[in-house]
Amino acid sequence: MTELATERTVDPHLKVRYLQRLLAANDVTQALQVAVDQIVDVLGSDVSWTGLIDDGYLVMGAHRGLVSTEMASAWRLKVGEGIGGRVAAEGRPHVSRDYLHDRRRVPLMKRLIDNEGILATLTVPLLIADTTIGVLYAAQRNVYDWKEWEEHAATDIAHDLAVRLRQLDVEGRTAAHAARAEDERDRMRRFAADCVRLATSFSQQSDAGAALDLLALELGARVELRLPDGTLVRAAGEYGEGNPFTAWRATLTEPEGVVLSVIATRRPDEASQTMIELATALFRLQLARSTERERTLQRVGGELFDQLFSGRVADAAEFRQRLALMGVVLPPEAYVVVVGDRTGAPLADVRLAQVSGALQQAFEACVPSHRHGRVVAVVGHRSRSATDLRRTLTDLVTRVPALRGAAAGVGRQCAEVADFSMSFDEARAAFEIVTSNPAADPVTSAFELGILGVASLPPSHLRTTVRDLLGPIISSDETRGTDYVLTLRAYLQNDRHLGPTSAELHVHYNTVRNRIARIEDLLGVDTRNVDDRFRLHTALRMHELLSATGPAQGHPDPR
Structure with a gap:
């Protein structure tokens, strides 16, 4: 307490009791009430109240001596306006001897205070450091000349109140923060x-x-x-x-x-x-x-699938056991399916995963693997034929987003481990034929293409057979620009009918008749003979397969 050398000093006992009551206050409202009581007791004021700053306005926090309830509920003063508002804005005390004639009054506050009969006010700021948090009022219901000691006493009361308010705020925030911190730690x-536990x-x-x-x-x-x-x-x-x-x-x-x-x-x-x-x-x-585990499985699985699809399985029972240890069971009566981009370009890793997932969702039994940017899957379903499987794949390619723009080839049904290599060769060959022909259906089977058993033959064998049976007309097409191979294929596919053949080739049927006669002469065959037609059909399938999977000369091993 600042010592006062004026007309009167504050009773030390009142000061001690005030500080004790402030320290005993458990919240802001109690502390504010202690302060206004102290103002009345020390200064002998008729009225006292406090205003705390809330969002730019002074709002009444506690009061003593008010007659009406209206002022307690309606008193609200913008910081910077009126006497109390200016004290809050400037942080300096203000005295008013005759409030009734003070030009700084605000109309609403003027009415409320006039109704209370207040004529003199002493207003001091509540300061924490240099920040004003509110104001404290002392008021009289008569014209009054405030003494210097009264201003000092009110300032001391306000200072002690501000200190306690800061303590309560810090204590409250500290306790709340500590509780929240402990909750967050838990x-x-x-x-x-x-x-x-997850790790x-x-x-x-x-x-x-x-x-x-x-x-x-x-x-x-x-x-x-x-x-x-x-x-x-x-x-x-x-x-x-x-x-x-x-x-x-x-x-x-x-x-x-x-x-x-x-x-x-x-x-x-x-x-x-x-x-x-x-x-x-x-x-x-x-x-x-997981990625490392999958890579290990893929590496080991890739080696086993290489053996399966290349036909290098010495002991079928031991091979199935090795697959089973990896969690892979070859479904019975399965087919090998090759799925890739319709253009023949390799699929990216993300797309490979999407295609594999779509196939696994679509089929009851599906073991996918990735080979050279394509998905090679072993698909099993007891009731499906190659034709049924093709229909299902066609539906998937047109309906499932992950498979849109894809193509697929289907190999033969596999009853034994040894069948998988042939089924893979056929599925791969069917896929290559589809991707080499933009007009072809996106999904086809080796059975429908007539290449069952042909696709698994070595390329050198295929080239030799094709040259032995079709060599003269292939040479004629290459050197003279004739269309003998195309004409022969269309003629046999249309069951030797000139009309449909000429329509397919967009030439006169006499042209077809003349070409067929020339082909028979060059090859030394008779297309009316069943055996000759079988050999020609087979050679044409081989030629189509070689054309789709690689160049006629130096064709790489499809495996």
Whole structure:
């Protein structure tokens, strides 16, 4: 308390009691009431009240001596306006001897104060450092000349009140902060423990997305994993109430370009941000482990599938056991299917995964593998024929987004392990024939193309057979520009009818008749003879296969 050398000093006992009561106040309202009581007791004022700044306005916090309830509820003064508003803005005390004639009054406040009969006011600021948090009033119901000691006393009361208000605010914020911090620590401990359990139990479960599920549950938000093209791979959680927005986003390096997003209706706090980063790190760790595991399986599986599709399986029973140890069971009565881009270009890794997933969803039994930018799948279904399988694949190619723009070839049905190499050769050859002909159906089978058993022959054997049977007309087409091979194929496919053949080739039927006569002469065959027609059909299939899978000379091994 500042010592006063004026007409009167404050009773020290009142000062001590005031400080004791302030310290005993448990909240702001109690402290404000203690202060206005002290003003009345020390200064002998008729009225006292406080105003605290709230969003730019002074709002009454406590009062003593008011007659009406209207002033207590309606008193509200903008900072900078009126006497109290100027004290709050300037941080300096103000005295008014005759409030009734003070030109600084605000109309609404003037009416309220006039109704109370107040004629003199002493107003001091509540200061914390240089910041005004409110004002404290002393008032008389008569014209009054305020003494210097009264101004000093009111200033001291206001100072002690401001100190206590700051303590209460800090104590309240500290207690609330401590409680929140402890809650966040408990929350983080639980979340970290769950993450550790996920990390240590990964050998028993292979779901790398479990960390994302845990994160979505803890945040009460939605977590999404999308491919670079925007395709949704995994989603967990719900948006919650409100307007959802992307609260956090990260692009992963493996798989490259995959985007992880947290979609919420509020910004994540510090603890939530830490959880997001922890869960993302765990997801990356699990994904890295899963990727390494998959690479190991693919490497080992790739070696086994190479043996299967190349026909280098010495012991079928032992081979099936090795596959079974990897969790792969060859379905009974299966077909080999080759799926790739319609243009023949290799598929990217992401697209390979999408195509494999679509096939696995479509068929009851499907074992996919990736070879040279294409999906080679062993598909099993007891009730399906090659034709049924082709229809199903055609439906998938036109309906499923992951398979749009794709083509597929189907090989023979496999009863034994040794059949898979032939079925693969046939499926691959059928796929190559489809991709080499833009007008062909996107899906076809070796059976429909008539190349069953032909596709598995060595290219050198195929070239020799084709040259032995069709050599003269191939040479004529190459050197003289004739269309003998095309004419012979159309003629045999139309069952030797001149009309449909000429319509297909867009030439006169006499032209077809003359060409066929010339072909028979060059090849030394009679197309009316069944055996000759069979040999010609076979040679034409071989020629088509060679044309689709590689150049006529130096054709590489299709395997």
